[in-house]
Amino acid sequence: MTPAPTPEAAASGAPTPPPSKKPAPTLDSKGPQRYKMLATWLLFIVVLVVCFVGVDADFMALFSEGARSNMGRILGEMARPDWSYASHIWKPMVETVQIAIAGTIIGSVLAVPVALLCAVNIMPKKIVSIPARMVLNLVRTVPDLLFAAIFVAVFGIGAFAGMLALVFFSFGLVAKLTYEAIEAIDPGPLEAMTASGANKIQLIVFGVIPQALPYFFSYVLYTFEVNVRAAAVLGFVGAGGIGLHLDQQLNSLRYDRASTIILLTLVIVLLIDYASTYLRRKLL
Amino acid sequence: MNQSVPSKSRSALIRNWIVGAGIIVLFVWSLSSLQFDGIQEYGAQVMKSIWEGFTHPDWDYVYLPDGEDLLRGLLETLIISILGTFISAFLCIPFAFWASNNMSRLQIVSGSGKFVLTVIRVFPEIIMAILFIVAVGPGAFAGVLALGVHSIGMLAKLYSETIEAVDNGPREALVASGASKLQVLRFAVLPQVIPQFISYALYRFEINIRSATVLGLVGAGGIGTPLIFALQTRNWSRVGIILLGIVVLVIIIDLISGWLRRRII
Numbered sequence: 001m002t003p004a005p006t007p008e009a010a011a012s013g014a015p016t017p018p019p020s021k022k023p024a025p026t027l028d029s030k031g032p033q034r035y036k037m038l039a040t041w042l043l044f045i046v047v048l049v050v051c052f053v054g055v056d057a058d059f060m061a062l063f064s065e066g067a068r069s070n071m072g073r074i075l076g077e078m079a080r081p082d083w084s085y086a087s088h089i090w091k092p093m094v095e096t097v098q099i100a101i102a103g104t105i106i107g108s109v110l111a112v113p114v115a116l117l118c119a120v121n122i123m124p125k126k127i128v129s130i131p132a133r134m135v136l137n138l139v140r141t142v143p144d145l146l147f148a149a150i151f152v153a154v155f156g157i158g159a160f161a162g163m164l165a166l167v168f169f170s171f172g173l174v175a176k177l178t179y180e181a182i183e184a185i186d187p188g189p190l191e192a193m194t195a196s197g198a199n200k201i202q203l204i205v206f207g208v209i210p211q212a213l214p215y216f217f218s219y220v221l222y223t224f225e226v227n228v229r230a231a232a233v234l235g236f237v238g239a240g241g242i243g244l245h246l247d248q249q250l251n252s253l254r255y256d257r258a259s260t261i262i263l264l265t266l267v268i269v270l271l272i273d274y275a276s277t278y279l280r281r282k283l284l
Numbered sequence: 285m286n287q288s289v290p291s292k293s294r295s296a297l298i299r300n301w302i303v304g305a306g307i308i309v310l311f312v313w314s315l316s317s318l319q320f321d322g323i324q325e326y327g328a329q330v331m332k333s334i335w336e337g338f339t340h341p342d343w344d345y346v347y348l349p350d351g352e353d354l355l356r357g358l359l360e361t362l363i364i365s366i367l368g369t370f371i372s373a374f375l376c377i378p379f380a381f382w383a384s385n386n387m388s389r390l391q392i393v394s395g396s397g398k399f400v401l402t403v404i405r406v407f408p409e410i411i412m413a414i415l416f417i418v419a420v421g422p423g424a425f426a427g428v429l430a431l432g433v434h435s436i437g438m439l440a441k442l443y444s445e446t447i448e449a450v451d452n453g454p455r456e457a458l459v460a461s462g463a464s465k466l467q468v469l470r471f472a473v474l475p476q477v478i479p480q481f482i483s484y485a486l487y488r489f490e491i492n493i494r495s496a497t498v499l500g501l502v503g504a505g506g507i508g509t510p511l512i513f514a515l516q517t518r519n520w521s522r523v524g525i526i527l528l529g530i531v532v533l534v535i536i537i538d539l540i541s542g543w544l545r546r547r548i549i
Contacts, residue, residue, distance in 0.1 A: 048370060051363045055424035055505070062429070067419045074418055098314035105311045141534040142527070145410070145498040146511075150523070153515045154330050159318045233408045237501055237512075240318075250414055262411065269406045 078259035085257045086264060089245055093268060096241035099159055099234065100227040103166025108220045110167070111175035118179035121187065122200075122208060133179075139172035144230045148239040159240030162231060169230065170223045174216075181215035182208060214283045221276045221283075228272050232265045337520020338527075345525050354529045357500075357507035362533065364424050364499065364506050365492035368431025373485040376436040380443030387447060397444070405437030409495055413504040424505030431492050431499070439488050446480045447473065479548050486541045486548075493537050497530050 116122050117132040147165035155161045190207045198206070235243025242265055249258040346354045381387050383397030413430035420426050454472040463471070500508020507526060514522040 047366065051367050054363045055360070055367065055428060062420055071415075071419045074415065095318065098318050101310055101314040102318065105307070105314075137535070137538075138531065141494070141531045141538075143494040143498050145501060146508075146527075146530070149498075149501060149512060149515055150527075153518065153523075154334060163318065229406055229408060233410045236410055246411070262407075266403065266406055270402065273402070273406065 074255050077255035080256055081260040081263055082256040083260060085260050089242060089261055089264060092242045092245050093264065095159060096231045097228060099162045099166060099241055100224060100231040103163045104170050104220060104224045104227050107167040107170025108174045108223065111171050111178060114175045115178035115182060116204065119182040121183055122204065136172060136175050139168060140176060144169040145237060148234045149237040152238045157238040162234040162239030162241055165234065165239060166227050166230060170227060173223050174219050177219040178216050182212050185211040218280045218283050221280050225273050225276050228269055334520050338524040340521050341525035341528055342521040343525065345522055352510060354525060357510055358529050358533050360424055361496045361506035364427045365431065365489060365496040367428045368435060369485055369489040369492050371432030372435035372439055375432065376440035376443055379436055379440035380447060383440060384444035384447040401437050401441050409434035410502055413499050413502055417503055422503040427496060427499040427504035427506060430504060431495060435488050435492060439484060442484045443481055446477050450476050483545045483548050486545050490538055490541050493534055
């Protein structure tokens with residue numbers, strides 16, 4: 001039982017095996033094939049040039065006097081973090097993690113029924129699974145910060161908007177990964193149970209859940225990692241957490257304090273990442 | 285996986301209960317101490333006006349003859365993500381070789397490379413965008429640079445895993461017949477990894493188009509800038525059309541990129 005390796009999962013490392021080795025492509029020099037290749041590259045280069053002109057990308061600006069002095073000043077101030085400020089940010093830091101925990105758990109719980117509806121081996125009726133998948137894809141097109149910006153406008157500034165944004169985001173991610181895992185489970189036990197007259201609920205409880213549960217937990221942990229990172233910047237749109245303080249310090253040009261926040265956030269995120277990766281290894 | 289057959293031992297059962305209880309405690313702790321006092325009382329009213337805005341999108345905004353409209357904003361978003369992905373797809377190659385453990389004999393080399401990539405990966409792109417805005421001024425170029433640098437973290441990790449999974453046969457054959465290091469790279473390693481590299485770059489492009497829509501929230505170009513203005517002025521019909529535009533753009537890009545990825549691999 002190995003679910004198809006989704007790049008999301010592959011990006012995080014543990015939950016799915018690495019992509020299978022493909023046979024090495026041979027260097028074919030067949031005529032039409034080569035022209036097609038050439039045309040593709042030409043098209044690609046044209047698109048790139050148009051893009052560079054479009055944003056008037058000025059790489060010289062990056063190395064200009066002004067940019068260098070600005071960057072140099074900021075990096076210089078950031079190199080000396082204001083550690084005395086660290087005691088002020090523990091509370092928002094804890095709040096950030098809490099937002100991530102609450103958002104992940106609520107979103108993941110909501111994802112379970114939808115994942116079951118999406119999986120074709122549980123819900124063979126296309127009329128249910130296809131609309132369910134469409135809803136899921138729709139939810140997944142909206143980035144977490146965008147959800148947060150909208151919920152801040154609706155419910156006002158604060159942690160609630162951030163949590164709600166993460167609920168939606170986790171829901172989309174966990175439901176998609178889980179339904180793919182459910183579709184990849186071993187059909188043997190399900191067939192045996194159907195043959196001996198089990199109903200749908202029994203099928204799910206005794207056939208699907210034991211097989212899919214480790215994957216589900218692994219995806220929840222992965223989503224939690226993503227959510228902690230997201231929660232750290234939700235404050236930029238006013239949705240609570242440490243990002244609010246970071247935004248304030250950046251706006252008041254206190255780069256030494258901003259650097260303290262960034263460094264501590266990185267430490268917390270790395271710790272959670274490593275803990276979660278370790279747990280996921282043990283799960284699967 | 286196999287331990288979850290019905291005959292569970294008692295200790296495993298107790299452990300599961302403890303883990304379950306721990307999760308519930310964590311959840312309650314998180315919810316109870318979060319400050320939810322910022323919720324507006326008139327939420328229902330706002331919801332109603334949002335619903336009206338979303339059901340009556342501001343179609344006139346799709347194309348305005350002069351300047352800032354939806355299509356131009358979406359085009360800029362698309363351009364930011366194309367360029368950001370392109371830059372990182374090249375910048376990440378040295379990082380990928382640094383971090384893959386079959387390219388160097390010393391464990392510490394690949395280990396340090398992996399650590400650097402993790403740090404880049406967890407450094408939020410929004411903060412990177414703000415730093416680049418200070419350097420090159422607000423606009424799409426700052427967004428391109430932010431995406432270009434941030435994407436290195438994930439792309440180089442995926443690339444290095446591809447390099448680690450390379451079949452050693454061709455490489456050994458080339459080394460045995462006296463090829464130089466560069467020749468080994470060119471004729472044994474690259475042909476094996478390039479399709480996978482392109483596929484991962486396309487996948488990252490799908491992620492970047494989503495990121496590019498939010499970069500504008502901090503002033504780094506793209507559709508996010510008009511969106512945050514519309515949100516702040518509570519112009520819900522405009523928010524509706526912009527969200528619709530983002531969803532359509534992302535779906536189209538996902539379809540094209542998915543089709544390309546299936547063709548490449």
